[in-house]
Amino acid sequence: MSTDDPAHSDAFSLPFQAHFRRFLAAFPDQSSIDALPTHEKLVRLSILLKNPLYTAQIARLFSPLLVDLCARWLDDEEQDEAKFAVFGLLVPAHEELYPYAPSFLFTSLSFISLTLISESSPSFCAGPLWSMGHSDS
Numbered sequence: 001m002s003t004d005d006p007a008h009s010d011a012f013s014l015p016f017q018a019h020f021r022r023f024l025a026a027f028p029d030q031s032s033i034d035a036l037p038t039h040e041k042l043v044r045l046s047i048l049l050k051n052p053l054y055t056a057q058i059a060r061l062f063s064p065l066l067v068d069l070c071a072r073w074l075d076d077e078e079q080d081e082a083k084f085a086v087f088g089l090l091v092p093a094h095e096e097l098y099p100y101a102p103s104f105l106f107t108s109l110s111f112i113s114l115t116l117i118s119e120s121s122p123s124f125c126a127g128p129l130w131s132m133g134h135s136d137s
Contacts, residue, residue, distance in 0.1 A: 019061040046072040050082040066094050
């Protein structure tokens with residue numbers, strides 16, 4: 001990490017608005033976000049970070065904020081595999097995420113495990129164990 005690169009400095013010295021303008025220049029389809037207050041922009045960046053189309057650019061421009069942007073995924077109601085996949089892509093290149101990997105992986109793997117169980121066994125409640133305690137007679 002180069003300390004001369006503002007994208008890799010600490011979060012408090014990040015020229016957020018300048019980086020945000022660079023993001024919008026690369027993705028003009030997201031220009032509606034510009035009118036939002038900064039805290040809402042961060043929410044939207046966190047959501048967009050899960051989309052592979054935006055991941056690399058957001059990670060590069062907002063590197064000092066990656067921990068914050070990814071941490072927002074732990075609290076959102078949306079449980080999807082995109083968080084897990086993107087986190088896996090980001091961790092090798094962004095060592096600052098390593099300390100948060102266990103809690104993130106626990107949350108993501110719990111969801112993915114439950115999803116796989118429900119997809120592979122849609123009639124789980126109608127299975128033999130369920131019917132042992134619930135006879136129709």
